[in-house]
Amino acid sequence: MNKLLRMENIERFYETPAGVVKALDGVDIEIQEGERVILLGPSGSGKTTLLNCLSALDSPTGGSYTFQGEEVPRNHSEKMTSFRRDNIGYVFQFFNLLQDLTVLENIQLIQELAGKKNPERAKELLALVGLESEINRFPGEISGGQQQRVAIARSIAKKPTLLLGDELTGNLDTETSQKVMLALVEACATENITAVFVTHDESLVEYATRVIRIDSGKIVSDEFTNL
Numbered sequence: 001m002n003k004l005l006r007m008e009n010i011e012r013f014y015e016t017p018a019g020v021v022k023a024l025d026g027v028d029i030e031i032q033e034g035e036r037v038i039l040l041g042p043s044g045s046g047k048t049t050l051l052n053c054l055s056a057l058d059s060p061t062g063g064s065y066t067f068q069g070e071e072v073p074r075n076h077s078e079k080m081t082s083f084r085r086d087n088i089g090y091v092f093q094f095f096n097l098l099q100d101l102t103v104l105e106n107i108q109l110i111q112e113l114a115g116k117k118n119p120e121r122a123k124e125l126l127a128l129v130g131l132e133s134e135i136n137r138f139p140g141e142i143s144g145g146q147q148q149r150v151a152i153a154r155s156i157a158k159k160p161t162l163l164l165g166d167e168l169t170g171n172l173d174t175e176t177s178q179k180v181m182l183a184l185v186e187a188c189a190t191e192n193i194t195a196v197f198v199t200h201d202e203s204l205v206e207y208a209t210r211v212i213r214i215d216s217g218k219i220v221s222d223e224f225t226n227l
């Protein structure tokens with residue numbers, strides 16, 4: 001396996017009136033292409049901060065981060081945006097669908113932006129997450145869990161090198177989240193996408209190849225599972 005990324009001694013400190021908050025306090029992590037990592041940890045442990053640093057939405061305050069052998073830009077919004085556009089798919093907790101576009105158009109737009117237009121694939125991805133009958137509705141006309149599944153389909157449609165998800169299945173029932181996780185695992189394998197998913201749900205561990213636990217901004221365990 002080829003190395004995709006490496007973080008060494010990454011720190012993300014916040015200066016607050018009450019003192020320094022160490023959201024990430026010396027994180028070392030190396031991820032190989034094709035891994036599916038589940039990131040677990042208590043509320044406030046640094047999970048979202050780590051995803052934001054991995055995606056170059058946020059800049060670490062210390063340490064080194066290389067992606068495909070190159071230093072990831074920080075504190076430079078244009079370079080960070082172009083890094084994200086070229087490499088990252090991110091499913092946020094609040095899904096950011098475009099309200100004036102239908103479900104299908106939301107998917108097609110991201111394919112176009114990534115230069116990967118493919119109408120059949122867009123429909124196929126929506127079927128994979130169980131939304132084949134909703135493709136012509138608008139986000140305001142479907143449920144929160146359905147919107148989340150559109151956001152997941154959209155993140156795969158882009159074929160990112162690295163796919164990040166924050167509480168991906170947080171709004172889904174058990175059966176739907178299993179279906180969606182299976183679709184994601186299959187898409188990651190066929191499209192050669194590396195993934196890091198944050199969750200509180202220990203049952204999702206079965207879909208991962210690696211489980212990392214974080215507490216108080218430090219990695220406390222890192223285990224390979226279904227390799």
Ligand SMILES: Nc1ncnc2c1ncn2[C@@H]1O[C@H](COP(=O)(O)OP(=O)(O)OP(=O)(O)O)[C@@H](O)[C@H]1O
Binds near residue numbers: 023042050
């Ligand atoms: N802008 C900020 N200013 C100061 N402290 C912050 C800021 N953002 C996050 N923090 C702190 O950094 C720590 C890590 O936050 P983070 O959002 O990464 O946690 P999390 O693991 O994602 O938690 P949750 O499971 O609740 O989403 C927390 O102590 C949080 O209060």
Ligand SMILES: [Mg+2]
Binds near residue numbers: 047048049166
């Ligand atoms: Mg969080």
